[in-house]
Amino acid sequence: xxxxxxxxxxxxxxxxxxxxxxxxxxxxxxxxxxxxxxxxxxxxxxxxxxxxxxxxxxxxxxxxxxxxxxxxxxxxxxxxxxxxxxxxxxxxxxxxxxxxxxxxxxxxxxxxxxxxxxxxxxxxxxxxxxxxxxxxxxxxxxxxxxxxxxxxxxxxxxxxxxxxxxxxxxxxxxxxxxxxxxxxxxxxxxxxxxxxxxxxxxxxxxxxxxxxxxxxxxxxxxxxxxxxxxxxxxxx
Numbered sequence: 001x002x003x004x005x006x007x008x009x010x011x012x013x014x015x016x017x018x019x020x021x022x023x024x025x026x027x028x029x030x031x032x033x034x035x036x037x038x039x040x041x042x043x044x045x046x047x048x049x050x051x052x053x054x055x056x057x058x059x060x061x062x063x064x065x066x067x068x069x070x071x072x073x074x075x076x077x078x079x080x081x082x083x084x085x086x087x088x089x090x091x092x093x094x095x096x097x098x099x100x101x102x103x104x105x106x107x108x109x110x111x112x113x114x115x116x117x118x119x120x121x122x123x124x125x126x127x128x129x130x131x132x133x134x135x136x137x138x139x140x141x142x143x144x145x146x147x148x149x150x151x152x153x154x155x156x157x158x159x160x161x162x163x164x165x166x167x168x169x170x171x172x173x174x175x176x177x178x179x180x181x182x183x184x185x186x187x188x189x190x191x192x193x194x195x196x197x198x199x200x201x202x203x204x205x206x207x208x209x210x211x212x213x214x215x216x217x218x219x220x221x222x223x224x225x226x227x228x229x230x231x232x233x234x235x236x
Contacts, residue, residue, distance in 0.1 A: 164190075
């Protein structure tokens with residue numbers, strides 16, 4: 001029987017395409033032993049506000065730590081969740097499902113903020129949102145499968161192939177951005193088919209504040225559509 005694996009870095013409150021990617025796999029590996037990248041999606045994401053899109057950012061200790069891994073990155077301000085809650089309240093208090101989803105979301109953020117490491121915060125939130133959306137894909141950390149030192153010794157393609165083989169996967173599903181570096185031939189030589197995720201064709205859903213913006217945090221979908229959110233992961 002064929003097995004599909006997704007290997008991805010953890011993000012903070014990712015957009016719906018991220019969760020569609022996760023639900024399209026049999027196994028997901030969070031590859032957080034790789035280098036943390038600044039001004040990326042690891043510790044921030046966007047929401048809708050009356051003034052347009054705005055960032056929710058978890059401050060992290062990054063100065064002078066240019067080679068640190070995502071799972072080595074520590075949070076600089078423990079009260080980040082309180083600030084994010086206030087921003088979300090102001091932006092979404094008129095959302096249809098704010099009264100239903102808001103308490104769940106704020107409780108999740110408050111509990112996650114007790115963790116000092118960014119990777120753990122992201123993982124907790126990703127798992128909780130998957131549960132809410134009915135996504136049952138198994139999620140593991142890369143270091144649960146292969147020791148950190150060995151992972152770091154691999155090149156980018158070899159690392160992905162090794163993780164896929166560790167799970168017995170014969171199909172690797174990747175986001176389109178990886179076309180720039182992924183070697184399909186190397187995967188094929190190891191008996192692994194490479195498939196590309198498409199993020200086109202998602203339906204629009206009711207949003208606050210004007211025209212539709214598709215690539216905002218999943219919290220926008222949850223607060224605006226509530227229990228109907230899972231059906232907006234399916235493409236038209």
